[in-house]
Amino acid sequence: MDSVIDFWFDFSSPYSYIANEWVDAVAARHGRTVRRHAILLGATFQAADLKPPVAYPLKREYVLRDFARSARFEGLPYQPPAQFPIPTQNAARVFWWLQDTQGAAAAADWARAGLRAMFTRGVPLHESAALKALAVEQGLDADAAEAAWNDPEVKARLKRANDEAIAAGVFGAPFFRVDGEPFWGNDRKAQIERWLASGPF
Amino acid sequence: MDSVIDFWFDFSSPYSYIANEWVDAVAARHGRTVRRHAILLGATFQAADLKPPVAYPLKREYVLRDFARSARFEGLPYQPPAQFPIPTQNAARVFWWLQDTQGAAAAADWARAGLRAMFTRGVPLHESAALKALAVEQGLDADAAEAAWNDPEVKARLKRANDEAIAAGVFGAPFFRVDGEPFWGNDRKAQIERWLASGPF
Numbered sequence: 352m353d354s355v356i357d358f359w360f361d362f363s364s365p366y367s368y369i370a371n372e373w374v375d376a377v378a379a380r381h382g383r384t385v386r387r388h389a390i391l392l393g394a395t396f397q398a399a400d401l402k403p404p405v406a407y408p409l410k411r412e413y414v415l416r417d418f419a420r421s422a423r424f425e426g427l428p429y430q431p432p433a434q435f436p437i438p439t440q441n442a443a444r445v446f447w448w449l450q451d452t453q454g455a456a457a458a459a460d461w462a463r464a465g466l467r468a469m470f471t472r473g474v475p476l477h478e479s480a481a482l483k484a485l486a487v488e489q490g491l492d493a494d495a496a497e498a499a500w501n502d503p504e505v506k507a508r509l510k511r512a513n514d515e516a517i518a519a520g521v522f523g524a525p526f527f528r529v530d531g532e533p534f535w536g537n538d539r540k541a542q543i544e545r546w547l548a549s550g551p552f
Numbered sequence: 553m554d555s556v557i558d559f560w561f562d563f564s565s566p567y568s569y570i571a572n573e574w575v576d577a578v579a580a581r582h583g584r585t586v587r588r589h590a591i592l593l594g595a596t597f598q599a600a601d602l603k604p605p606v607a608y609p610l611k612r613e614y615v616l617r618d619f620a621r622s623a624r625f626e627g628l629p630y631q632p633p634a635q636f637p638i639p640t641q642n643a644a645r646v647f648w649w650l651q652d653t654q655g656a657a658a659a660a661d662w663a664r665a666g667l668r669a670m671f672t673r674g675v676p677l678h679e680s681a682a683l684k685a686l687a688v689e690q691g692l693d694a695d696a697a698e699a700a701w702n703d704p705e706v707k708a709r710l711k712r713a714n715d716e717a718i719a720a721g722v723f724g725a726p727f728f729r730v731d732g733e734p735f736w737g738n739d740r741k742a743q744i745e746r747w748l749a750s751g752p753f
Contacts, residue, residue, distance in 0.1 A: 398610075399608055399609075399610040399611060400608055400609075401608055401611065407600055407601055407602055407723075408600075408601075409599070409600040409721060409723045410600060410602065410723055412721070413721065413723070413734060413736055416734070417736070417740075420743065420753070421743070423753050424742075424743050424746065424753060520610060520613070520614065522608075522610045522611055522614070533614060533617070535614060535618070536739070538737070538739035538740070539618075539739070541625075541742070542621065542622070542625050545625065552621070552624050552625060
């Protein structure tokens with residue numbers, strides 16, 4: 352059996368931030384490894400003819416409240432971003448650049464740093480200066496990071512990740528696949544943990 | 553503090569079925585009572601400019617799988633209805649008729665019976681004959697039940713329930729309100745239980 356937990360996320364997704372803080376520990380507890388996929392929810396929404404929850408006024412009001420409450424529920428810090436949602440393609444491209452040049456651990460570190468910056472410190476990941484500063488904080492070469500997010504090959508890499516996500520049935524984030532079973536949402540963590548502990552149910 | 557847990561549900565909602573099997577026990581554990589509101593999701597979706605998840609092909613495929621898995625996760629029986637979703641206004645009208653003539657316990661019994669019939673036995677609640685048979689099973693006068701769902705006053709009662717739900721910010725089901733705090737979804741049970749046990753977080 353494939354020991355990988357596939358984990359799709361968007362740097363602009365608060366529920367992805369919460370789930371990202373959990374997924375490595377649960378994988379380790381059950382002898383699994385995490386395969387992260389940075390994607391753009393905009394692409395998967397479009398493919399599935401969906402809009403984000405914050406596109407609907409009533410639902411927006413609820414989910415903004417639920418983002419913060421769900422973080423508190425897990426004991427995680429959370430600060431609502433001043434602007435939300437934001438375009439996160441450059442952050443995602445840095446993820447894939449790191450994945451392909453330095454490996455999964457470096458990309459995972461970037462994912463964690465980016466999501467935490469976005470949702471606990473109000474760092475505007477869509478602004479080049481902020482993203483370069485974050486790269487420096489992470490010990491990366493900021494100019495190389497900027498060159499990466501402007502590199503057509505890295506852009507194509509993200510595009511391919513989006514296409515692969517869509518082909519895998521991903522229509523939201525976080526989205527997980529374990530032993531072929533799809534789980535959508537931070538609120539499926541308990542089901543995933545049951546699956547990992549005792550198999551299909 | 554208001555000791556009531558408001559619980560909105562639609563007879564056509566699998567997640568409402570699952571949550572309905574849970575809500576009375578959790579309320580009892582924490583000295584609360586449940587105030588049920590049968591509504592039509594169609595009305596709340598329209599008010600919030602939303603469509604049901606099964607209206608989107610990719611999401612439909614996922615949620616049909618998740619309905620069954622989420623029931624199994626709770627150890628509940630589940631049988632996918634042959635036709636889904638279905639119009640459930642008559643079942644909801646019987647709920648309000650019982651609520652207003654026999655009280656909350658009788659209405660709760662009907663809610664449980666209707667949701668179980670729909671999601672464990674494939675009873676087509678939108679068909680008059682099936683609904684009358686269910687009424688008989690429940691010890692009700694089937695002709696009186698049918699007269700109720702055709703009664704303009706009972707119809708207006710359901711309409712009022714929908715309008716009140718919309719005014720309360722309800723845009724999906726199950727939907728809960730505890731001490732003024734809104735919780736949407738069967739997957740917020742753990743948060744609700746925390747809230748009931750130790751207060752706002």
